Amino acid sequence: MIEINHLTRKFNEHIAVDDLCLDIPDGSMFGFLGANGAGKTTTLKMIMGLLQPTSGFVSVDGLKVSDDPTAIKAKVGYLPDEVFLYDYLTGRQFLEFVADVYNIDSSKKEEKINSLLESFGLVEAANDYAGNYSFGMKKKLALAGIVVHEPKVLILDEPFNGLDPQATRDFKNMLKKMSDEGTTVLFSSHVLEVVEKIVTHVGIINKGKLMTCDSIKNIINKYKSLEKAFFELT
Ligand SMILES: Nc1ncnc2c1ncn2[C@@H]1O[C@H](COP(=O)(O)OP(=O)(O)OP(=O)(O)O)[C@@H](O)[C@H]1O
Ligand SMILES: [Mg+2]
Numbered sequence: 001m002i003e004i005n006h007l008t009r010k011f012n013e014h015i016a017v018d019d020l021c022l023d024i025p026d027g028s029m030f031g032f033l034g035a036n037g038a039g040k041t042t043t044l045k046m047i048m049g050l051l052q053p054t055s056g057f058v059s060v061d062g063l064k065v066s067d068d069p070t071a072i073k074a075k076v077g078y079l080p081d082e083v084f085l086y087d088y089l090t091g092r093q094f095l096e097f098v099a100d101v102y103n104i105d106s107s108k109k110e111e112k113i114n115s116l117l118e119s120f121g122l123v124e125a126a127n128d129y130a131g132n133y134s135f136g137m138k139k140k141l142a143l144a145g146i147v148v149h150e151p152k153v154l155i156l157d158e159p160f161n162g163l164d165p166q167a168t169r170d171f172k173n174m175l176k177k178m179s180d181e182g183t184t185v186l187f188s189s190h191v192l193e194v195v196e197k198i199v200t201h202v203g204i205i206n207k208g209k210l211m212t213c214d215s216i217k218n219i220i221n222k223y224k225s226l227e228k229a230f231f232e233l234t
Contacts, residue, residue, distance in 0.1 A: 001026040001153060001184040002047060007056035009042050016042045018208035019056070024186050024201070029179045031199040032188045035234050039208040040188040041081055044157050047186075048078050060153060077146030081157040083139055087131025091122050091141050094130055095148060102149035116144040119174060121167075135162045143171065147178070154178070156187035160194055172198055196226040206234045
């Protein structure tokens, strides 16, 4: 579903992503791991076409990102590491705005928004300004916003960061459900115990270079645990 081909990104002389090759299988739940500064966010931004590679390229669903960055955005839901919301819109208005951006049929819009508010536990806060939401609530609203158009692919930069245990569990289950229904999910995370429970595949990078990419089953067989794999490889 996502093919990363010899992707390199330099910032001046610093190589943030170094000749990275990765294949994210269709329908997989792919955990992208690495220490702070390893190059995860830089890679995810290049997949989204938000940052130009120094060399190499990415294809999503058979389409080269550089050829049609707009088409990619229609197929993908992207959660950046720092979420962006309009503080002066309520949760409901924000989702209405996003639904309009994606041309969601007006007959389906209200039902869709109500179901998202329900799924993300935001019914009570639906008419409050997003600017007054807590960090976790903002994150949930942003997550609801990126699935409005029912994308085939989700790219999430540290989705569990800042969520409380209940929200982590809810969101983990939600991702699993979407994955079971066929959505391909690629996410970066430092929360190894959550990653280990939900992923089908793992890629670990260190200083921009891919150290391993395998099914979680093979990783556990080889290293005993994801944590051991992480520390051995980074
Ligand atoms: N716009 C930029 N200008 C200069 N250097 C950058 C820029 N963006 C990223 N870098 C550098 O690239 C490297 C990789 O950064 P990146 O944000 O991709 O890491 P990360 O794996 O997402 O880390 P974290 O786990 O802390 O989020 C770092 O050394 C960072 O300083
Ligand atoms: Mg990052």
